[in-house]
Amino acid sequence: MKNKKNIWEELQDKPHKVPFQVPEDYFETFEDQLEAKLRAVDEPISPKGKIIQMLQPVLGMAASFALIFLFVYYPLSVFLPDYLAKNGAKPTDQTQTLSDEDLLYDYLSSSEQSIYDLLSGDTEVPTAEVSSDEILSYLSAEMNETEIFAELK
Amino acid sequence: MNNDQQIIAELKDEATRQAAFRQLVGLYKERLYWHIRKILLCHEDTDDVLQNTFIKVWRNIDSFREESGLFTWLFRIATNEALTFLNQKKKKTFTGGDETTAYLIENLQTDPYFDGNEIQYRLQKAIAMLPEKQRLVFNMRYFDEIKYQDMEEILGTSAGALKASYHHAVKKIEEHLKSEE
Numbered sequence: 001m002k003n004k005k006n007i008w009e010e011l012q013d014k015p016h017k018v019p020f021q022v023p024e025d026y027f028e029t030f031e032d033q034l035e036a037k038l039r040a041v042d043e044p045i046s047p048k049g050k051i052i053q054m055l056q057p058v059l060g061m062a063a064s065f066a067l068i069f070l071f072v073y074y075p076l077s078v079f080l081p082d083y084l085a086k087n088g089a090k091p092t093d094q095t096q097t098l099s100d101e102d103l104l105y106d107y108l109s110s111s112e113q114s115i116y117d118l119l120s121g122d123t124e125v126p127t128a129e130v131s132s133d134e135i136l137s138y139l140s141a142e143m144n145e146t147e148i149f150a151e152l153k
Numbered sequence: 154m155n156n157d158q159q160i161i162a163e164l165k166d167e168a169t170r171q172a173a174f175r176q177l178v179g180l181y182k183e184r185l186y187w188h189i190r191k192i193l194l195c196h197e198d199t200d201d202v203l204q205n206t207f208i209k210v211w212r213n214i215d216s217f218r219e220e221s222g223l224f225t226w227l228f229r230i231a232t233n234e235a236l237t238f239l240n241q242k243k244k245k246t247f248t249g250g251d252e253t254t255a256y257l258i259e260n261l262q263t264d265p266y267f268d269g270n271e272i273q274y275r276l277q278k279a280i281a282m283l284p285e286k287q288r289l290v291f292n293m294r295y296f297d298e299i300k301y302q303d304m305e306e307i308l309g310t311s312a313g314a315l316k317a318s319y320h321h322a323v324k325k326i327e328e329h330l331k332s333e334e
Contacts, residue, residue, distance in 0.1 A: 007272055007330040016296050019269025019277065020190055026200075030182050031175060037204050038211060 156180075157223040164214045174214075178207055181224075184297075185231045191292040192235040194260040194281065202238050206231045225306040232289065232307060257281035279329040283322050290315050291322035 005013075160180075163173030185206060190199040209230050217226060243252040258281050261267065267274070280288055289308065293299040301312040308315065 006327075007275060007334060008327045010272060011276060016298075018187055018191060018296055019267060019273040020194075020196075020264070021266040021268045022186070022196060023266070026196075027183060027186075030203075031178055034178060034204055034207055038208060041208060 161217070161219060161223060164217075170214070174211060177210070177223075181227055182207075185227060188228060188293070188297065189231055189235045191296060192232070192289065193239065194257050194277070195264060196266050198238060198242075198260075202231070202234050205238075206234045209234065221306050222303075225303055228303075228307045236285070253285065254282050275330060275333060276326065279326040280322075282329060283325060286310070287318045287322040287325070290318040291326070294319050 160173050160177050163169040164177065166173075182203065186199060186203050189202050189206070190196070193199050193202065206227070210227065213230075217223075221229075239253060239256070242256060258278060261274070261277055261281060269277070280291060283291060286308070290304065293304055293307075294301075299307075301315050304310075304315050305312050310318075
């Protein structure tokens with residue numbers, strides 16, 4: 001009784017042909033395509049192109065930081081403003097989250113005025129007394145004698 | 154002077170270089186194409202790698218020492234280019250598992266230029282599952298009948314190790330095909 005051949009034995013009976021094709025006219029046009037690619041590769045890069053090439057890594061890094069900010073920091077600042085505030089970072093949109101008390105505290109800490117000034121309604125900028133000698137020494141430093149004489153007249 | 158020696162001499166001469174290079178491309182493009190195609194299993198990738206191979210040849214003509222034949226020099230460049238391409242593709246496309254096998258089987262399944270029957274498809278799939286060196290040796294020996302002596306120069310491995318690789322590859326393919334029957 002003749003044994004049935006397995007796949008490997010069947011393959012050995014036939015020529016070892018590669019079972020692939022190429023697109024029509026591929027080999028006929030290959031030299032022309034290769035020459036075009038060689039020309040493109042060997043073409044000198046313009047100064048503008050060189051600058052872009054040099055800036056590419058920097059631009060890439062800037063884009064990465066922008067993406068990190070967009071995808072990590074911004075959502076955090078929107079969804080977890082309290083957490084960021086505790087850790088020293090300010091939320092991006094303060095008007096949405098700050099209470100009146102917070103706004104008042106911010107105003108006072110950034111202003112040179114005291115709480116007393118604010119409550120008393122005295123919001124004028126305090127001025128110091130200046131003597132005439134001080135005015136004269138200031139003017140003499142800034143002006144010549146003719147100008148000082150004209151001023152005093 | 155044989156044809157290869159004449160081409161080499163003309164390639165080294167500035168005046169005849171361009172024409173000689175065109176002649177070289179015409180002589181070797183098909184053999185190199187099929188060598189690369191069997192490594193990558195995709196026409197588009199093969200076309201890219203074949204062009205890069207010839208660009209490398211064009212740029213390195215002066216460094217060709219003629220210690221090896223033109224044929225082995227070209228095959229060595231083509232093999233290195235194909236394997237580098239495969240490794241780059243692997244890094245970009247996959248994150249774990251047997252990346253090369255997955256990439257090659259995907260190429261095989263989606264190849265619009267596959268022209269074989271079911272048995273040939275199974276054979277290609279079994280080859281794709283081999284380790285890199287065994288895959289290379291099997292393809293070069295089984296389809297192209299390249300001598301072990303030439304393979305030695307192309308792959309930088311001893312003839313004995315190449316024979317062993319081929320033997321292991323055949324065993325694995327036979328087992329794989331049997332398991333699918």
